[in-house]
Amino acid sequence: MKKSASRKWWQAFAGMLAVLALAFVEAPVAQAEYGDVVINNYADGAGMRPVVFPHWFHRLRFRCKVCHADLGFKFKAGGNEITMVKIIDGEFCGACHNGDVAWSVENCNLCHSGKPGTPTQVHESTIQKLVQPTGATNKK
Amino acid sequence: MKKTYVIASLLIGFSATQPAWAALSGKEVFSKTCTVCHTPGIAGAPRFGNTADWTPRVAKGLPALYQSALKGTPKGMPAKGGNQKLSDDETRAAVDYMVTAAKVETPKAAEPAPPAKAEVKAAPKPVTAKPAPKPVAKVAPQPAAVPAAVPVPEATAPATKTASAAPTNVPGSDPLSFNRLLKPPSKRNLPPAEDGIHDPTNDGTHALLPPLSVFPNMPKANAGNRVDWVQALEKGVIKPRADRTDPTAEMMVMDLNVVREVKGSMPNVVYPHKQHTEWLDCSNCHTGIFIPQKGANPISMAAILLGEKCGVCHGKVSFPVSECRKCHSQKKEFNPTPTAAK
Numbered sequence: 001m002k003k004s005a006s007r008k009w010w011q012a013f014a015g016m017l018a019v020l021a022l023a024f025v026e027a028p029v030a031q032a033e034y035g036d037v038v039i040n041n042y043a044d045g046a047g048m049r050p051v052v053f054p055h056w057f058h059r060l061r062f063r064c065k066v067c068h069a070d071l072g073f074k075f076k077a078g079g080n081e082i083t084m085v086k087i088i089d090g091e092f093c094g095a096c097h098n099g100d101v102a103w104s105v106e107n108c109n110l111c112h113s114g115k116p117g118t119p120t121q122v123h124e125s126t127i128q129k130l131v132q133p134t135g136a137t138n139k140k
Numbered sequence: 141m142k143k144t145y146v147i148a149s150l151l152i153g154f155s156a157t158q159p160a161w162a163a164l165s166g167k168e169v170f171s172k173t174c175t176v177c178h179t180p181g182i183a184g185a186p187r188f189g190n191t192a193d194w195t196p197r198v199a200k201g202l203p204a205l206y207q208s209a210l211k212g213t214p215k216g217m218p219a220k221g222g223n224q225k226l227s228d229d230e231t232r233a234a235v236d237y238m239v240t241a242a243k244v245e246t247p248k249a250a251e252p253a254p255p256a257k258a259e260v261k262a263a264p265k266p267v268t269a270k271p272a273p274k275p276v277a278k279v280a281p282q283p284a285a286v287p288a289a290v291p292v293p294e295a296t297a298p299a300t301k302t303a304s305a306a307p308t309n310v311p312g313s314d315p316l317s318f319n320r321l322l323k324p325p326s327k328r329n330l331p332p333a334e335d336g337i338h339d340p341t342n343d344g345t346h347a348l349l350p351p352l353s354v355f356p357n358m359p360k361a362n363a364g365n366r367v368d369w370v371q372a373l374e375k376g377v378i379k380p381r382a383d384r385t386d387p388t389a390e391m392m393v394m395d396l397n398v399v400r401e402v403k404g405s406m407p408n409v410v411y412p413h414k415q416h417t418e419w420l421d422c423s424n425c426h427t428g429i430f431i432p433q434k435g436a437n438p439i440s441m442a443a444i445l446l447g448e449k450c451g452v453c454h455g456k457v458s459f460p461v462s463e464c465r466k467c468h469s470q471k472k473e474f475n476p477t478p479t480a481a482k
Contacts, residue, residue: 031330031334032337034364034457034460035365035456052337052338062380062381063391066384068424075452109343113332113344114337114338115338115339125456126460
């Protein structure tokens with residue numbers, strides 16, 4: 001029948017439109033702070049949420065130099081191979097997050113607070129915006 | 141049945157901007173568009189199926205809800221959920237679908253609503269095969285939904301007209317929602333639970349400090365966090381430590397500007413050591429990123445955009461490359477024989 005045929009066509013067309021629309025709408029899901037770093041080297045694999053490191057929060061309290069020169073953090077998201085063992089030994093985050101300078105490691109969920117599956121990234125970085133569309137899997 | 145077709149064709153003819161493709165059902169629209177925010181509750185969006193979230197909104201009446209959905213709200217709802225491809229009726233159908241799922245007790249407010257949905261759903265859907273039964277079934281317990289079962293087509297016709305007439309005057313309302321790389325003000329500095337990266341189901345997320353608890357007192361900037369961190373430090377708004385434990389430690393500040401002459405018409409770059417050494421140690425940049433010798437560091441915007449040289453920080457954590465004139469700040473003397481070029 002003519003009607004049902006055209007309806008089918010409509011449905012197909014609507015489906016295509018929906019896919020198109022999704023492509024447009026899907027992008028701006030995350031609206032986190034500029035410079036928030038998601039670190040997901042091992043977290044997903046270990047069944048933990050990825051770590052979200054808020055640069056802005058730490059910048060209120062410390063100069064860049066404290067972490068990036070004194071503590072040896074490289075300027076590279078996910079490039080420091082941080083593990084909980086190192087942290088408990090007082091390296092990296094553990095230099096302050098030891099219950100002395102800042103709260104200590106038993107507050108798992110304060111750092112491990114990212115949405116599971118979020119790739120390692122510097123949120124809103126130029127590279128993320130220009131080279132990889134937001135939401136796409138981020139190379140390290 | 142016939143009548144519903146008449147209504148449908150009326151509608152189609154009515155809004156010239158909408159091509160004659162079959163309207164999506166509320167559920168379809170929801171699962172394609174709305175769910176992005178309305179399932180996790182991003183930016184305070186009322187969550188799907190959450191009665192408490194929806195009750196105050198439904199209380200204002202469905203027309204108000206439709207308006208919010210069609211035109212967007214200052215709180216963060218983009219017009220038509222940011223999907224301008226949706227017709228007004230599809231948008232309304234999605235609202236209906238969510239309201240129905242929220243199981244809010246709606247005594248009166250719902251009455252003008254059902255027609256809008258009725259005509260959309262009743263026309264193509266029930267006749268078709270699969271997806272139809274579900275929305276209808278879900279809808280059934282609601283008084284609002286009853287018209288979907290056809291009985292009042294006459295009443296619906298005029299209602300739909302007025303309903304779809306009003307919003308077509310103001311289609312894409314929020315001009316900023318068009319550019320998806322540009323954050324509208326309502327999406328800036330969101331609290332962790334709503335920022336899309338933190339997991340709102342994690343208890344720790346809610347213990348984190350929301351940026352706006354601090355930022356309003358800080359000097360403003362036009363990009364990044366919208367905070368001018370260098371000024372914040374200069375003015376003493378923040379007093380970040382220069383040492384992990386010693387609050388009296390001081391930075392080794394070096395006041396030396398380096399001017400880089402650049403090609404083309406852009407002003408030359410003035411690199412201030414001072415502002416950088418307020419935050420950083422020499423070893424942060426030298427010699428890993430920059431060789432401390434004139435002419436030894438070829439820098440291009442391409443490299444910076446890709447995260448090298450200045451781009452190791454600028455465009456990631458320090459002010460982004462959109463702020464051209466913060467670096468390119470020294471006006472060139474006009475000179476017909478260019479001396480620059482390096």
